[in-house]
Amino acid sequence: MIQVALFGAGRIGKIHAANLAAQAGVRFKYVVDVNQEAAEALAAIHGGASASVETALGDPDIRAVVIASSTDTHADLILRSAAAGKAIFCEKPVDLTIDRARACAAAVKEAGVLCMLGFQRRYDPTFNALKKRIEAGEIGTPELLIVTSRDPGPPPVSYIKVSGGIFKDMLIHDFDIFRWILDDPAASVHATGSCLVDPAIGEAGDLDTAVVTIRTVSGRLCQINATRRAAYGYDQRFEVLGNKGMLQAGNHKPTEVTAYGDANVSVDRPEDFFLERYRVAYAQEMAHFFDALCNGTPLRTTVEDGLKALELAEAATLSWREQRVVTL
Secondary structure: OEEEEEEOOOHHHHHHHHHHHOOOOEEEEEEEOOOHHHHHHHHHHHOOEEOOHHHHHHOOOEEEEEEOOOHHHHHHHHHHHHHOOOEEEEEOOOOOOHHHHHHHHHHHHHHOOOEEEEOHHHHOHHHHHHHHHHHOOOOOOEEEEEEEEEOOOOOOHHHHOOOOOHHHHOOHHHHHHHHHHHOOOEEEEEEEEEOOOOHHHHHOOOOOEEEEEEEEOOOOEEEEEEEOOOOOOOEEEEEEEEOOEEEEEOOOOOOOOEEEOOOOEEEOOOOOOHHHHOHHHHHHHHHHHHHHHHHOOOOOOEHHHHHHHHHHHHHHHHHHHHOOOEEO
């Protein structure tokens, strides 16, 4: 029986808590959150208990931790968990600074502990199917990747102010998709953006609409278009063009019913937001974490992947601020 502590009782913490509770051979023992009432409520649902960081990491029965707390806590909890010899699952990003993220990667390596990063899109069945078909040679050599990443609406400005910006907070997933799909290191990054959704986001020093172009070492291209507002739902798509054809990964919808009438033909809008769109991916990434912990299966998303995605986010931020192409 693997006993686990969960850090964070917010919306993503609740998703991970349910998936932890569903894992065979796993006991969900502690929930840690600065909001003790939220921690106690979530723990009660799954038969655990509220605890402090010190209690959770000091318990020799705790073999693994899941870090789903606010971004500013990730690095400290990774460092402390690694020092305590715990296996680690951590939500993105590792940290908002490259130096701190590198320190985490070094600490994990020195401690010799498992550390998986929560890039859940790699575990999405649709995206996985596309990746396998690329690997099978269906479209030959990938040459162009176009990623569409659109949220249904922006988060509160209070969140924007501490998020690290759109490139580190939102597009970091798309940078990971770029690395995963093209499997070719970035040579240069160009980013531009605007505030078209909410002027308050600009006043907070951030963007709400952005376009990023990445050129790889071998000359392949990736374009990412992103916005904090899509009136029609959560829009998550990408397509890959190769010398033998093209593969597209589309949105998920609540149902696949198509209605035919005398005025139009209609289908459901895309899923409302990431918790709905990636519900299966979240379950599968957690299952993968415990498969790696119990059976030695190689991790598919590591702290190093988190570091590489953060480096691209840093380059995009610099490109936007200085209005130039950044060479890596």
